[in-house]
Amino acid sequence: MTTTSSHLGEVIVTMEGVHKWFGRNHVLQGVDLEVSRREAVMIIGRSGSGKTTLLRCINFLEEPTAGTVEVDGVRLQADPTHARSRRHQEQIRQLRLRAGMLFQDFNLFPHMTVLGNLIESPVRVRRIPRDEAVATAERYLDKVGLLNRRDEYPSRLSGGQKQRVAIARALCMEPKVLLFDEPTSALDPELIGEVLRVMEELAHEGTTMIVVTHEMHFAREAADRVIFIHEGRILEQGPPEQILNEPREDETQQFLRRFLHSQLAGAE
Amino acid sequence: MSIGGFPTGTGTAPHAQSQFMVEHHAELLDSLDSAQRRNLWRFRIISALVWVALVLLVGGGMWLASGAEFEFVQTSGPVIVLQGAPTTVLVSVLAITFATALAIIGALGRLSLNPIFSAVASFYVSLIRGTPLLLQIYFIYFALPQLDIVLPAIQAGVTALALNYGAYMTEIFRAGIQAVPRGQREAAQALGMPEQLVMRRIVLPQAVRIVIPAVGNEFIAMIKDSALVSLITIHETLFLAQRIGRSAFEPTAALIIAGAVYWTLTIIFSFFQARLERRLARSDR
Numbered sequence: 001m002t003t004t005s006s007h008l009g010e011v012i013v014t015m016e017g018v019h020k021w022f023g024r025n026h027v028l029q030g031v032d033l034e035v036s037r038r039e040a041v042m043i044i045g046r047s048g049s050g051k052t053t054l055l056r057c058i059n060f061l062e063e064p065t066a067g068t069v070e071v072d073g074v075r076l077q078a079d080p081t082h083a084r085s086r087r088h089q090e091q092i093r094q095l096r097l098r099a100g101m102l103f104q105d106f107n108l109f110p111h112m113t114v115l116g117n118l119i120e121s122p123v124r125v126r127r128i129p130r131d132e133a134v135a136t137a138e139r140y141l142d143k144v145g146l147l148n149r150r151d152e153y154p155s156r157l158s159g160g161q162k163q164r165v166a167i168a169r170a171l172c173m174e175p176k177v178l179l180f181d182e183p184t185s186a187l188d189p190e191l192i193g194e195v196l197r198v199m200e201e202l203a204h205e206g207t208t209m210i211v212v213t214h215e216m217h218f219a220r221e222a223a224d225r226v227i228f229i230h231e232g233r234i235l236e237q238g239p240p241e242q243i244l245n246e247p248r249e250d251e252t253q254q255f256l257r258r259f260l261h262s263q264l265a266g267a268e
Numbered sequence: 269m270s271i272g273g274f275p276t277g278t279g280t281a282p283h284a285q286s287q288f289m290v291e292h293h294a295e296l297l298d299s300l301d302s303a304q305r306r307n308l309w310r311f312r313i314i315s316a317l318v319w320v321a322l323v324l325l326v327g328g329g330m331w332l333a334s335g336a337e338f339e340f341v342q343t344s345g346p347v348i349v350l351q352g353a354p355t356t357v358l359v360s361v362l363a364i365t366f367a368t369a370l371a372i373i374g375a376l377g378r379l380s381l382n383p384i385f386s387a388v389a390s391f392y393v394s395l396i397r398g399t400p401l402l403l404q405i406y407f408i409y410f411a412l413p414q415l416d417i418v419l420p421a422i423q424a425g426v427t428a429l430a431l432n433y434g435a436y437m438t439e440i441f442r443a444g445i446q447a448v449p450r451g452q453r454e455a456a457q458a459l460g461m462p463e464q465l466v467m468r469r470i471v472l473p474q475a476v477r478i479v480i481p482a483v484g485n486e487f488i489a490m491i492k493d494s495a496l497v498s499l500i501t502i503h504e505t506l507f508l509a510q511r512i513g514r515s516a517f518e519p520t521a522a523l524i525i526a527g528a529v530y531w532t533l534t535i536i537f538s539f540f541q542a543r544l545e546r547r548l549a550r551s552d553r
Binding site: 059061084089093096097099100101103105107108109110111120121124125126166169170173 | 381449451452454455456457458459460461462463465469470473474477
């Protein structure tokens, strides 16, 4: 794994030989990946190429069929036959405490206020005193520009605001890496910008992040590395200029060309 | 060219013309609006009159058929209403409370990956739903004492109703839990919450909101089914009506009074249920 930028730290996320089968469908066909501290990695690829599954295998929302994942020193081997065992579940939980995740459809808890969403896990899982958790939550709400909505219910927020609250919620757990699963795909076009701006800021501050995205513009601006995934394998990776401007593989070229066309068609 | 019947000639200045349109458009909407409101009121008034007529007709008809003395209503009516109705409500409220608790446990069992827990839950639901409520009431009151488990009538009645409704409501809660979007559970897991906490803090509170209308229906059904416990000597509405009616030789009139009590209770609780649903709908989504 070559990392060109010098601001990166030691390796913090590792995937080794990760496979995932859904029934007879071989979705991930042996993924090896290392992500360094402070690195922003963007994963692109056709729908069905396995990019979301790859992301969900990192925090075991999908149990890989085979392979090993390590996040910040917590190393976990896929064990689908004993997936429900208490020991395995506890290890998965330890992994998840180190990897925050953002979803396409936000998944804020609708029965709790914005503040309630943010402090729920810090207070009940991390056992942080309530006022301390509230202070942290307010700091991150301010960071995403939504401190004035802290007592609202999620139903009163726009999609863009919901995703920004979700980002603040993930940050409250002080994770080592943030996993973004197409965070702007469910948003109206005019709301995408506000979410991408927050993500870009995080990337520039050196937050380690792995982002599955269709926003090529954003990838170009914020990524340290772009990964093109094809049929369950990492086909090509490198700095954004190289992958997005001069991809080596035919498949990457085809994908980018088709993507550009659909973008132009959509703009008309 | 004309819009909405108003000529939009070229003679007027654009501004004055649009001003004209705005004013008259508003008038037109107003008159439509008041016509609609008149129709709505006519509908309401007529249907209310029909209701009153039907109540008088059916009530009066039943009354004539019973051949009851008015004095009976004066002396015995208050006894049936004031002693019977509170007991009916008490039995129903206690039973629905325990039934809800049973239903949550039952639903967690039905969804559990633990084979023992799951089998116990599905056995419970199957057994209770497969036998008559009346049989269950008799069994708990008359048969359990042979095993030296003696429950006073009220406790036995509440237990039977709670067990019975708990089984039906297990299925309601199971469906409610499954109706909570999968993403909610995943988001909670991604935040490091252990399974138990995910269920207690994230899934169950949302499931409860989903099932509240159905639980309200169960409660209203329970008010009427609670009449069955009159058969094990609980002094609820129907029991009192039968006893008083028999001793005063006015059985039909007593039944009519009891019927009115149940009907009134269900109307009252339907009203509260509708209000609760509206409130939940407002705070959500």
